[in-house]
Amino acid sequence: MDIASFEFLLQLIEPKITKQNTRMRQSVTARERLIATLRYLATGRTYADMKFTCAISPQLLGKIIPETCKELFMALKDDFIKFPSTTEDWLEVARGFANTWNFEHCLGAMDGKHIAIKQPPHSGSYYFNYKSYYSIVLFAVVNANYEYLYIHTGTNGRVSDGGVIQETDFYDKLENGLLNLPPPSILRNSQIVAPYVFIGDDAFQLSDHVMKPYRKDINTPRNERIFNYRLCRARRTVENAFGITACRFRVLLSTISLENVNNIDYVVMACCALHNFLRRNSSNYMTIQCMDHENHNHTVTPGEWRQEQSHQLHGLLNRGRNCEERAKVIRKLFTEYYNNEGQVAFQSQFI
Incomplete structure (x- = not known):
């Protein structure tokens, strides 16, 4: 995936996966969420293994990755998995x-x-x-x-x-x-x-x-x-x-x-x-x-x-x-x- 394709995907789903910061901590950014998700899909590595490269806990990855996968599919399906209708x-x-x-x-x-x-x-x-x-x-x-x-x-x-x-x-x-x-x-x-x-x-x-x-x-x-x-x-x-x-x-x-x-x-x-x-x-x-x-x-x-x-x-x-x-x-x-x-x-x- 080249940079332009990555940035296109990020722009497409960023509003859906961006979370608010709190007084206790900053949220994981949309860019970091997409990077972690694509790394998981491309490698098949476990959450426990990915925590070292993503600096995100396995528990949080377990929430981030399914959510981001869902938003990726919902954002792409109409244009890129278009079932013939006529x-x-x-x-x-x-x-x-x-x-x-x-x-x-x-x-x-x-x-x-x-x-x-x-x-x-x-x-x-x-x-x-x-x-x-x-x-x-x-x-x-x-x-x-x-x-x-x-x-x-x-x-x-x-x-x-x-x-x-x-x-x-x-x-x-x-x-x-x-x-x-x-x-x-x-x-x-x-x-x-x-x-x-x-x-x-x-x-x-x-x-x-x-x-x-x-x-x-x-x-x-x-x-x-x-x-x-x-x-x-x-x-x-x-x-x-x-x-x-x-x-x-x-x-x-x-x-x-x-x-x-x-x-x-x-x-x-x-x-x-x-x-x-x-x-x-x-x-x-x-x-x-x-x-x-x-x-x-x-x-x-x-x-x-x-x-x-x-x-x-x-x-x-x-x-x-x-x-x-x-x-x-x-x-x-x-x-x-x-x-x-x-x-x-x-x-x-x-x-």
Whole structure:
């Protein structure tokens, strides 16, 4: 983060986090509060460790940091995590995936990650996940530029696979047709009419507006492997968004030890909002080396964030789920398209 970005953030939230001095002592300034919060998010260090560099007691840091995270998120969310609200907004997202990742009619890549937390008081096994630790789940929809369009956090880690998305208002609006999605239209350079879809992995249920790969085995037909490659190439955007956010804000790679789950939510949401903010305003935040990138032959070089395998955020548990026949027909339309009119020259060498 450069100085200009820091000063912008400070100006944005200073009125909300400034406290009055008293006769007994001077308050911690807004600048010091923001510095301490950003240091915590970037390093994941404990309050007891940070007291030496911030000269602020752990008890006071426990109040300052959640409050500042909340104000950061509230100040940034409207401009930097702007969920599409109109048909034209969605079409702009779709154009990004079509032009950058050669996947037509894609409205976003979605995924969920488990974030390790200390067991909340009196919670029993409510937050205990399939990896045998306590967690909350961050669900996100990401655009073609690695930016979060939608985030939802706080779902208990015990919920797995498709149950995570069902905890969100995004799912409710999608199921009830309240997202103002574009109507089905013709795929480019073809006569195939297909709906606009979100893409995910096998943790999600295939539906009219959610596409996922075919199951992989040695007998998977070539045309299905082509579809899987095209979808997974576009879906890497959400994997990279999660990975880069966690490597820049390393609190997400540690076990967050806040007792109040609502405060944990604000920490996580502040990281996502800052990711989008820095993605647009800092040339040093995301270098070509830190994300998966393709050379002129479209061979992928893994991003630096993938090197930290022992500390990765864990994904949702992949389980096959039943789906309606109509959803399978829609996936077959996309499969035929990517094997014919919508094919790209390099796809055969990666299956």
